[in-house]
Amino acid sequence: MHQFFLNEPLNDDALNAPLVLSRKEYQHLFVLRLRDGEQFVFADGCGREHVFEVVASDKNTITAKCIETRASENELACQLVLLQGLPKREKLEFIIQKAVELGAHDILPVMMARSNVRIDEKKSERKAERLHEISKSAASQSKRGIIPEVHGVQSFASALDAVSDADIKLIAYEDETNRGTLSALLPTLPQAKKIAILVGPEGGISDEEWQQAKAHGFQSVSLGKRILRTETAGLCLLSYLMLHLENA
């Protein structure tokens, strides 16, 4: 069943009356040419889903009635927060899309010492809107109950502070030789409510950043003997955590 996000949550009165949707507001719904009786899901972005059934439609409006409201079952019990060392422009969009599919709750791009990009302040608002749309589209496609937030670019220090309340903090460190950290963590995953993971940009993590992260309680983890691209590393660690959390 197709799933979309509402532009804003619906209150109970709105849910108890037929909902009239305009083509202007919900263009993507009209593309499906839904017929009377067909159903679709509206997620409210706050963890609730509403199953709607089409009762009438014409070229500019679709009228549907809500036949069921339920809690979204597609969110992890633990919030996964990705601190992504700012990569080259097009990579960030790819990373956001895949991190959303893998269950990330927040994505914080982080300007790091070896990030090889510069921020164009004039374009940052439009860029933020585009990254939100990428997150929203990936969340809709993967039937998420929320739209993961893509935060504005953080400094390294503010990123570390932003996740100071995480139960587990991991820094994916390409020079880490201890390969047992992740497996040693597994017994603690079911109790974790928030896990932060930090991944360096293409140029890697500087020694100072590694020391600073460790001083903030980050554990250094190896993702194996090979050097992964920045866009692979975060997704590798997210996948590992998501699969263990889902089957916890």
Ligand code: SAM
């Ligand atoms: N400095 C690296 C090198 O030696 O070529 C390049 C950095 S790598 C392309 C980008 C980031 O991915 C790293 O900073 C790290 O966060 C993560 N990463 C890549 N391979 C990793 C590995 N085997 N173990 C842990 N983290 C890794």
